[in-house]
Amino acid sequence: MTDLVEEVAADVFFARGDDVNWVLLRDGKDVTVVDTGYPGYRDRFLRSITAIGSTPQRVAAVLITHAHIDHIGSADHLAHAYGTPVYTDAVEVRHAHRDYLEQASPVDVARNLVRPGTVRWLSRVMRAGVLSRKGAPTAQPFPTEDELDLPGRPRPVPTRGHTSGHVAYHLAAARAVITGDELVTGHAVLAGTGPAVLPAYFNHGDSAPALARLEELDADVILPGHGAVVRLPIREAVARATAQR
Numbered sequence: 001m002t003d004l005v006e007e008v009a010a011d012v013f014f015a016r017g018d019d020v021n022w023v024l025l026r027d028g029k030d031v032t033v034v035d036t037g038y039p040g041y042r043d044r045f046l047r048s049i050t051a052i053g054s055t056p057q058r059v060a061a062v063l064i065t066h067a068h069i070d071h072i073g074s075a076d077h078l079a080h081a082y083g084t085p086v087y088t089d090a091v092e093v094r095h096a097h098r099d100y101l102e103q104a105s106p107v108d109v110a111r112n113l114v115r116p117g118t119v120r121w122l123s124r125v126m127r128a129g130v131l132s133r134k135g136a137p138t139a140q141p142f143p144t145e146d147e148l149d150l151p152g153r154p155r156p157v158p159t160r161g162h163t164s165g166h167v168a169y170h171l172a173a174a175r176a177v178i179t180g181d182e183l184v185t186g187h188a189v190l191a192g193t194g195p196a197v198l199p200a201y202f203n204h205g206d207s208a209p210a211l212a213r214l215e216e217l218d219a220d221v222i223l224p225g226h227g228a229v230v231r232l233p234i235r236e237a238v239a240r241a242t243a244q245r
């Protein structure tokens, strides 16, 4: 495997960009991609697919946790180039279409430059395309609310809070959960590492119900939108994240 992609459970691959993660679920040569990084990550996003023995043509679907630009940067690219379906929660589809935007502005972030390193983070994400307002017009609602008939058999778990239509994905066979930005384990704007909730100015609702939803899952491999993979019962991870607040 490469530095970019780590197999964290059988056929479950965790890809880490500089500032955001995505996940690949493999079944033979076919793959489901969950989130797609910043627009500026296009090359490494495509490389992560070939690194696991698949090709962009074999991506069965793109699933989105939420429509922030660092998670949807290559979604439309696959849709336009290969006709790949792009799915997310019905509420989040409107966000992906940019009917409205729930994203912290650079001004919000600048007001909170409390940590050394945040300025460098801001300059990196500016280059990666953080100011893009394009969204993902190709996004459509899930064909079913249940487990999806796609590589990895992901089941959407609505976890509204970080955005109004945020969704996590449970991978029952791998006992894993893709938590998106509802629960992270590291971020340039956070002081430490380990399970945490992003600062309030990054969130657009109350994350408590979402965290309650996450902790009911049968999972002990946590794959966050930001930070490292954590192997911990999700209940324990939620307890630690909540204690941080």
Ligand SMILES: [Zn+2]
Binding pocket: 066, 068, 162, 181
């Ligand atoms: Zn986000």
